Amino acid sequence: MGEIVKPQDRIGPFRKSQLKFLVGGGIIILAILLLIANSFRGTGAYYITVSELNAKGADAIGRSWRISGPVDKESVQYDASALTLKFDMTEDGHRLPVVYHDVMPDLLMKSTSVIVEGRIDQSGVFEASSILVKCPSKYESQLDAGQEVPPDHTGSAS
Amino acid sequence: MANVGHVALLLSLGLAAYASVATFLGAKQKLPELWKSGRHASWAVLAMTSIAVVALGYALLSHDFSIRYVAEHSNRDMPLFYTLTALWGGQAGSLLFWAWLLSLFSAIVLWQHRNDYPELMPLVASTLMAVESFFLIVLNFEANPFQQLSFLPADGQGLNPLLQNPGMVMHPPTLYAGFVGFTVPFAFAIAALASGRVGAGWIRLTRRWTLIAWLFLSLGILLGANWAYNELGWGGYWAWDPVENASFMPWLTGTAFLHSVMIQEHRGMLKVWNFILILLTFTLALFGTFLTRSGVIDSVHAFATSNIGTYFLAFIALVLLGTLALLYERWDDLKSDNTLDSMVSRESAFLLNNIVFVGAAFAVFCGTVYPVVSELVTGSKIVVGPPFFNRVEGPIFLVMVILMGVAPLLPWRRASREHLMRNFLVPLILSLVAGLLLTLLGTREVWAVVAFSVTFFVALTILIEYYRGTRAQIKRSGDNPVRALYTLVQKNRRRYGGYVIHLGVVLMAVGIVGSTFYRVESEATLAQGESMSVGNYLLQFDQFASYPTQNMQVHAATVTIYENGRYLGQVVPEKNLYIASSQPMTEVAIRTTAKEDLYVILAGWSNKGNNVTLKVFINPLVVWLWIGGAILILGTLVALWPDPREERVLARIRSRELAWETVR
Structure with a gap:
């Protein structure tokens, strides 16, 4: 719980080491959203x-x-x-x-x-x-x- | 009987409301007497709702048609069994059943922990009884099963013949048990937030409840799919109908929750997320009821529409806002104990699993509410059907299955290259070979090859896990393999039960992929003695018969089947006319093998039955969907079975709790 994070290890509210997870997760969420939007276009009636x-x-x-x-x-x-x-x-x-x-x-x-x-x-x-x-x-x-x-x-x- | 029911329902509401308030005040003011009194009141709620259920059951059995519900859902000709199951056949009855189940579950939980966790349990009781009160308000004021008619009909309307089927009888109550079951972990979550004891305690305490709820929900969905396949006669088992979606969404988020809690237990992470997942699961269960009862969305499930939709919407809003406010209040206590170390670790695999499951639920949600939203936004109602869902969910499910193979083998924190090679190299190569073989054998659909290779890969990794575990156990104890395997599972039921569930899902995936990609459909009109060929089968129409039974006129075609010239036997698809309701009903003839189902529908006849029209499907591998489903249920039971190790953990939480109490 208690490790101390130096200011230079931070980007905004996030730690630098966690950034890749945010980016990775963001990409996957974006992919799912795109998939949904794209499928709506082809199949709606x-x-x-x-x-x-x-x-x-x-x-x-x-x-x-x-x-x-x-x-x-x-x-x-x-x-x-x-x-x-x-x-x-x-x-x-x-x-x-x-x-x-x-x-x-x-x-x-x-x-x-x-x-x-x-x-x-x-x-x-x-x-x-x-x-x-x-x-x-x-x-x-x-x-x-x-x-x-x-x-x-x-x-x-x- | 109507009066008994009315009174019982009113008393239930009074008691539940009292229990909710009393236990809350008991927790707030630290008054053990109030907690005790509220607890007793909640047991009295069970007694009262039980009386209401018995009263309705008695009214049904005694054909008391002065009660509207009885007149609408039963008649004198119905067999005893179906008369009794009419108890949950209609809206008011199913809500009563729901309220009764919730009071039963609440009573069990409050009995189990009547002496433990004095900080937590009153708040759990308060939440459970608040939800119970909501259902009782709806039952008393909007959908009262004991509402009386102003006249006495001679007979009731009876139950739709489609529903007079054992599978259909069990489908609704299992689904309800699943929905209601998720109320228990939800109540613990609220209690944890409200009391500030936001560690993994609430998760450990409710693990078994969550699994039971999940078990029932899975079983309910499977029974529904199986019924649709065997009875509805359109050759499929899942149509992405809003009501099916309504049960599938909480299943998806509930599954995410089951996985996500493991990270919190092991690494103290994702605390907020777990609260949100159980909140989502619970509200989606409510939302399902809202969706089907409010009439906002068209469905093959032609439910009666009524005002209860408004009640549900208001309650859902209340639950969502209330929980989010509590979460906001506790935000500072919900920091993670750890951070993620590596992209290739079990944590991140779980994380991905969470995103994918919630994403899948979100996609189902989007497709289901799209007509309503598009009408609000653009003024024109746009609907999406199975093509939309298949296109979205197909790739998402594929990722889920891959994760299922990979995630359990990844270590916590960080996976080394050697670890990856050791665990994945052999299965990966073998499944690539399998994919190649499939292609060489003539499989042309890219996605089918990919999907089959993936399922093969996952099955391999699971079997290797079992093999390794058993081998290690043999080394340790010198037992014979069977005994070693038993000990292995015995020692960690949760883990190995989980693997069994995964194996079940793999088999289900095989069935779904096979029947989706390789379905063959054909139809023909045949004169007596003529035959049609479908795939490798030859179907010869032998004779047509039409004869009355007690309640219907049967029309049956006898069809002889040959496979590659070899005689296989006869099937008899029927189309029967129920005399009372003059409703026709198709009885499909299905011949099942491990390889495929031959699904024969009698579409019609002419010329006094000298000509019949048959519609035939070949549904490859469907049986594996049902076998996989059965294995999934079995695995859940393995994971559910009391585990001495887990009992020890719980005992430790309990003693810590007591110690905490004495320190204060």
Whole structure:
């Protein structure tokens, strides 16, 4: 505890001998921060609603989006042999046709809303790479409204 | 029953608040009677919360649907076992379970040390009971499990079929036990700061609690991953979902804490940092609850949103500010006893380990709260998914694994060149050879080669450590190798248990690398008798069956599997429709070998089952993730087992404490 440090061994509040550790630690922290920042740039997707997406029109084409909104249950078509799921998301009169080439999530028909992630193509169809199904929440739904709320993991992701 | 529960919860709150204040005053005014009275009150809290738990359990079993919680989380058709586990199936119940666990842990701690450390223990009790009071406030005023409905429903809503699975039943309570467990070291930390006894005593006293908490947290995370893999049917085990992240962040900081305390014990350094780590771990456990319950972040875990998020946020802020203020107060007492000597030493390896673990937690944190922050800052909500986390955490995990191989072999203070050569030359050369072999055998992914070589290197260093230790023991005692190994571990459980944990992590890393880099995915629609090939496998669709059982309609495809033309057997993937909830549920068929898992999903059928669509994954090496996980748990148990050497150290602290008391 008690060794005495001469003033010339100090740089600011730190001892000279400890400087290399500060620099080394700083470099590693910086590297992690850069890694985080850099990864954000490549992987982020804007999270908007169906109407907001429609408002963007042609600007929306080709970028990554994450869209939330309710599913029009009438529109759901699942072709199991081609593994193609098609449905429309609706919100305030806005419609977004979605196509998803994978197994239909078990809970889709029970969902209050879904979150799809993917890109929109030239014809205005949303190519979903993943679907996240949200189920009715027990505090929002009336008790007799049906489905109980899963208190844990519900939908299938990716 | 509802009334019994209401009363029990109110009394619990009153008692916990009293215990917190009384023990605090007892410490402040040096009044042993108050400390004793507060201690007794905290035992009474356990009695009261136990009554509340029993009352809720009884209400569930007796189908008392006038209680909202019972009506929402159970029904008459549910098997007894799942009815009982509905106790922690919902929000209010899980909070009650949490409060009960905390009162149980508190009671044990206060019983263990009822006669020791009169300076420290009242403050520990006060902190524990303050946290307990917080949970009881939420339970009484915001999420009361005994809230009654204005009408009596004929039946309840039941539990989601997805959750009626043994793995899922154990997952939440193990996680809670982990979260709650970290409250104990946190309370000791606060007591140490408040009393000014900031040496390594609080760390030594709580080492076992910290390990228990860590054990439960690890187990909870593993169970969750295993359940996702076996039940959710998307072929993976970890999706970087906010709720998964919520349990992973305290695990990361808790792991950093477990390592970091060793530096303080051995070298009297990093005192402030250890306080901060336990503070982070505890608040991240609270933050996890806030995240899932407040609804600020979307998750596949569709929890009910409610006001309790606000309560949690306020409490987290209070805890953070309070602890930081205490730290500031004690700043002068927290100077290091030593300084770092060399870049190549165990201290600096531990330091690096700390930075990397906290950095990993920070990265998870950033990704998890990014939607909220980006909306606040830029006005548009930006989300990141698994690609972000994989990209950030991949390299960080690689560094962690390398450190795991290097750090335990480095000496304290300073490593000499000879020491480095002796310990690392052989493993280094062998793992380079292994990497080269992998490349020659056709592995093309650079990162996979690097990752496999690194895991090989780490496994080697650990095995060499065991070998050396055993050999030395044989020389010393002349025992046979098995006995010598046993004695070796016995004599230093903490160290060799730690190595077992490291070995478990290495195997898990192998599983994760294999299944991430070499996953094969394929799908096909087959008519009866047709087959598809995936990797070396040939899957032939034999027949489709559809039949009702008691509560569901089963749709099952029988698929025969051949590997390189050799008959392996049949698997039966199913998609079942639960009649009551008209909810379909996928039952995956998994064929596991040491080399890979064949994961078959029945995606759909047409033409009355004459055609089925199969989705097939080959997930290489996944089984090693589970085996490694089991070894990790085993190693933790080894490290946890009472160690006579440690008992002696504790006894010494105790006697020093008593001596200190008499001197005063």
